[in-house]
Structures are given as C-alpha cells and as structure tokens.
Amino acid sequence: MQAFDLSGKVALVTGGNGGIGLGIARGLAKAGAALAIVGRSPEKLAAATAELERLAAKGAKVMGLACDVSDEAAVAAMVEEIAAGLGRLDILVNNAGTNIRKRPEDLAADEWHRVMDANLTSTFLCSKACYPQMKAAGGGKILNNGSMLSIFGAPWSPAYGASKGGVVQLTRSLAAAWARDNIQVNCMLPGWIDTDLTQRARSEIEGLNEHVLQRTPAKRWGRPADFEGLAAFFAGPASDFITGAALPVDGGFSISL
Numbered sequence: 001m002q003a004f005d006l007s008g009k010v011a012l013v014t015g016g017n018g019g020i021g022l023g024i025a026r027g028l029a030k031a032g033a034a035l036a037i038v039g040r041s042p043e044k045l046a047a048a049t050a051e052l053e054r055l056a057a058k059g060a061k062v063m064g065l066a067c068d069v070s071d072e073a074a075v076a077a078m079v080e081e082i083a084a085g086l087g088r089l090d091i092l093v094n095n096a097g098t099n100i101r102k103r104p105e106d107l108a109a110d111e112w113h114r115v116m117d118a119n120l121t122s123t124f125l126c127s128k129a130c131y132p133q134m135k136a137a138g139g140g141k142i143l144n145n146g147s148m149l150s151i152f153g154a155p156w157s158p159a160y161g162a163s164k165g166g167v168v169q170l171t172r173s174l175a176a177a178w179a180r181d182n183i184q185v186n187c188m189l190p191g192w193i194d195t196d197l198t199q200r201a202r203s204e205i206e207g208l209n210e211h212v213l214q215r216t217p218a219k220r221w222g223r224p225a226d227f228e229g230l231a232a233f234f235a236g237p238a239s240d241f242i243t244g245a246a247l248p249v250d251g252g253f254s255i256s257l
C-alpha cells in the first residue's frame with residue numbers, strides 16, 4: 001500500500017477541527033502523516049487535536065492552531081508556525097468554509113464578502129502561503145473543497161455557489177501553474193454530508209432531508225468517514241498523475257434526476 005503511505009509527510013487541514021475536515025484529518029493520520037489542523041474555535045480544536053493524537057502514527061506530531069484563514073497575515077504566520085513546529089509542509093487541504101443562506105435580493109454586500117473570503121479567498125491565500133514549502137521539498141499536494149453548488153445553482157446560496165464555482169476554477173489555475181513544481185492540485189465536490197453546516201440547513205430549508213434521500217441514489221447522507229480514504233488517495237503517490245480534477249463525492253446525487 002505504498003501508494004497511500006504518508007509516513008514522513010506533513011499535512012495542513014483547514015477546518016480540520018470538525019465535520020468533513022476532521023474526517024479528512026483522520027484519514028491522513030491513519031495513512032501516517034503528521035498534522036496541523038486549523039479552525040477558529042479553541043474548544044473544537046482541543047477536542048480534535050486530542051483525538052488525532054490518539055490516531056497518529058508513532059512519532060507523527062499533531063498541532064492545533066487557531067487562525068482565520070481569510071486573513072492574509074494570520075495565514076502567513078500560521079504556515080510559518082507549522083513549518084517551524086513540524087519541519088516541512090507537503091499536503092494542504094483547503095476545507096474551511098461557511099454559508100449564509102439568503103436569496104440574492106436579501107443578501108447584504110458584507111455577507112457576500114464574508115462567504116467569498118471564507119471559501120474562495122482563503123483557498124488562494126493558504127495555497128500561496130504553502131507553495132514555497134512545497135516547491136522547496138520538490139513537490140506537494142493540494143486538495144480543495146468544492147460543493148454540488150460548484151455545478152448547480154440554488155436560490156438560497158448565491159455567494160456560496162459563486163465561491164464554490166470559483167474554487168473549481170482556482171483549482172485548475174493552480175494545477176496548471178504548479179505542475180512543473182510537481183504539485184498536484186485537485187478538488188472534491190461533496191454531496192450532502194451530515195455535519196454542523198447541514199444540520200443548520202436542515203432546519204432552514206423546508207423538506208431538505210426528504211429531497212436529499214429521494215434524489216441521492218445511495219439513499220443516505222454522506223458522513224465525514226466517507227472522506228478518509230479519498231484524502232489518503234489525493235494526498236499520496238496514488239494520485240501523482242491526476243491534477244486539476246474535480247471529483248464528486250456525493251453518492252450519485254450529481255448524476256441522478
């Protein structure tokens with residue numbers, strides 16, 4: 001299983017303190033990587049760091065860092081702290097994200113910017129900040145988090161949909177730019193996954209649970225555990241000739257009417 005072995009590698013997972021990001025961090029820890037997870041809530045960070053330390057391979061350290069990934073100076077300081085604490089940086093998962101569910105006519109400009117900054121600008125800032133470390137190491141892996149709203153439109157998520165469409169295009173630009181540095185950049189497109197983010201959506205969007213179950217051929221919501229193997233695949237040698245791809249992880253939602 002060398003193609004999935006991440007021993008000796010260091011991974012940064014934004015939003016790795018909960019939901020899909022924690023599922024990804026668990027997968028990377030099980031594959032042998034040392035980890036830095038980043039979020040804003042100290043309580044969630046402490047709990048996730050303690051859990052990941054129990055999962056981590058012998059000698060693989062886990063760091064939990066509080067940082068707003070939409071703040072350029074904070075991102076630069078965070079990447080420096082990781083390089084100093086863990087010695088290198090090979091894998092970046094741009095997973096942190098948020099949503100404000102409002103119709104376009106009700107969405108304020110500052111709400112638009114908050115969503116774009118958390119989802120799209122953060123992906124650019126973290127990728128740019130990690131690039132020198134990856135280049136110096138002779139290669140790296142970046143995995144971005146899109147959405148079904150990278151493909152579809154929804155009346156209640158104009159900023160989120162624009163940001164997640166942008167994440168796919170940014171993935172392609174970074175992949176084209178950094179292929180010569182042996183850095184592969186890919187994107188996952190999760191379907192409906194049971195996390196804090198969608199717990200809120202279930203209460204805000206009438207009939208959502210029934211819609212998801214009816215339309216998803218797998219007949220269930222996704223779970224953070226569905227991302228463990230995918231993360232090891234995109235972070236390891238198994239995916240060395242795949243770059244700029246956007247892969248649905250959706251139980252068939254995007255191919256079914």
Ligand code: NDP
Nearest residue numbers: 015019020039040041068069096097147190192193195197
């Ligand atoms: P969660 O709300 O559980 O996780 C979001 C994570 O992002 C949290 O850990 C949060 O940490 C962190 N975060 C948000 N904003 C910032 C910020 N500015 N700086 C640092 N960390 C931040 O939701 P999910 O796990 O569902 O979402 C993870 C990603 O998956 C998002 O990008 C989301 O858009 C995407 N996605 C989710 C889907 C789903 O069905 N759940 C479907 C498609 C895509 P903290 O609370 O500490 O700030």
